[in-house]
Amino acid sequence: MDYSQYHPDWKDIIRPAILKRDGYKCAHCGIKHKARVYKDTTGKYVECDDFLEQWAKSTKRKVFTLYLQVAHLDHNKQNNEPANLKALCPIHHARFDSEHKKKSFLRLIYPFCYDSESFVRTVLFELD
Secondary structure (H helix, E strand, C coil), X not given: CCCCCCCCCHHHHHHHHHHHHCCCECCCCXXXXXXXXXXXXXXXXXXXXXXXXXXXXXXXXXXXXXXXXXXXXXXXXXXXXXXXXEEECHHHHHHHHHHHHHHHHHHHHCCCCXXXXXXXXXXXXXXX
């Protein structure tokens, strides 16, 4: 990960403080930071104890350590106010960012039309 766009205190102070505030759990699904997990057939994380981890490995599932991420709710990496930050698992962080990325893409390809929410809703609906 490229931390050059982040505040110098991001890794050592800001991110750890948000993880602690959010109880070291994803604010959406509740999966724990540094949990041993595998993904089930629906793509959800399943937390493993020793027994479940051995079973998952024996059935060829990839077991890994999940690291929570901290999302900027306004997508501005310079805005590190605690109210703008939330601990999310990689799945929910990606889902959260996907809407923003769609809108950014629309602004790029439709720069003169992208001036109303109705246009955004229409085009987003058509893309889904």
